[in-house]
Amino acid sequence: MDRNLLDPRSWNVRARSAAAAALVVTICLVLAGAALLLVLYRTLEHSARDAADARARQIVEQLRAAAPGDLDSSLFATDGQVGTIQVVDSAGTVVAASPGADSLLVAFEPVPPGESRYLGNIDLGGEPDYWIVERGAQSPPGPATVVVGADREPIEGILGTVALLMAIGGPVVVAMVAVASYRLVGAALLPVERIRARVAAISTDRLDERVPVPDTQDEIARLAETMNSMLGRLESGHRAQQRFVSDASHELRSPLATITAALELAHTRPELVDTSLVDESLLPEAHRMNHLLADLLLLARADENGLTHTSVDVDVDDLMYAESARVRDISPELVVQNTIAPVRVVGDPQQLARMVRNLVDNARRHARREICLTCRSSNDGAVLEVADDGPGIAPPDRRRIFERFVRLDTPRTRDSGGAGLGLAIVTEIVATHGGTIDVTESSTGGARFVITLPADCAGQSSPDFSR
Helix, strand or coil: CCHHHHCHHHCCHHHHHHHHHHHHHHHHHHHHHHHHHHHHHHHHHHHHHHHHHHHHHHHHHHHCCCCHHHCCHHHHCCCCCEEEEEEEECCCCEEEECCCCCCCCCCCCCCCCCCEEEEEEECCCCCCCEEEEEEEEEECCEEEEEEEEEECHHHHHHHHHHHHHHHHHHHHHHHHHHHHHHHHHHHHCHHHHHHHHHHHHCCHHHCCCCCCCCCCCCHHHHHHHHHHHHHHHHHHHHHHHHHHHHHHHHHHHHHHHHHHHHHHHHHHCHHHCCHHHHHHHHHHHHHHHHHHHHHHHHHHHHHHHCCCCCCEEEEHHHHHHHHHHHHHHHCCCCEEEEEECCCEEEECHHHHHHHHHHHHHHHHHHCCCEEEEEEEECCCEEEEEEEECCCCCCHHHCCHHHCCCCCCCCCCCCCCCCCCCHHHHHHHHHHHCCCEEEEEECCCCCEEEEEEEECCCCCCCCCEECC
């Protein structure tokens, strides 16, 4: 026999439930049976004692007017409760008795007339046991003691019969409970088995399938709903991963193709390779690919362990002024409006500088004539705003733009935008510093990004895209 079969920990849920139900019912039956036998025993005992005492009273009443030998013989008849009767005179002689009770049942001790005494259970050896009741009587010949014994044998027979029936019926009831529990638990777990079978059949190319939800509104229904929610997240993550790989491949293909074409040209026609080809094609594409790979590496680290940052004092207003000067240098056609107040937070200066730069570059790419940089302090920390007068962002897209490789411009040209990772990096940096990011419409109709950073920037929570 396999020893694991004897270990309850190796049983399935149905077997453990059936065994637990059988054990509980067994304990309940044992306790209930013991209580029933005890109550039945006490009830029959009191009934027999009351019958014996009632017979003793009758005989005592008759002895007031008649001698023991003149009593009605029906008073000495025995039944299922009264087993023996004796009338004993003051000398200890049995002067009247039921059939077969000619000798004294117990050591004789006279009971005064009008009094009674209960001797309890008397073991007579080979004879039946009795509960003895004694009452004193005054008869015409003199004082006498009436001794009546309630027979225990019928009561013990009844108790034995009840105990035997319980011993036979108890295992039958336990077996029925075990079988019923096994089948009912199996029926209750049937939806779980359906869920398991459906999940086992779902593969990466069938993530759009969902498990059946039973109409029970119980834990199994909530489990199915949770499984469907998890499958939805897996489907979204799988699609996002596919888009990520596709977009990353697309973004890397262009610079690699340019560099490959230039190298092939240099291999076949080295005389055509000059400084302009290197400066206008090779170096820009190499820098673009290097920046893209750096962004991808940063986001991969953020996904794996989250961004780590140092905690030093950072003057956010200096970062805003630096970006304002940079925009004036590289885009002199744009008007830069500054509303910058001195603000200091505790965080990582390089990450915060990159956050501001990505937002400013995003605004610079979409602005028509001007961008506006705002920095102010608040009760919670620092508030940074970057706004432009460009086409703006439609409300349905204001959450989607923070996803990776998402660009709202339809043509995927280098002049129309970056790789679609800048705002995703901003999101990770804001989350690392415990802040929130919001995008609304500016006063000129363009996009307005609002970042709130706590003064200590110690948070490690997920980004809050408030709307």
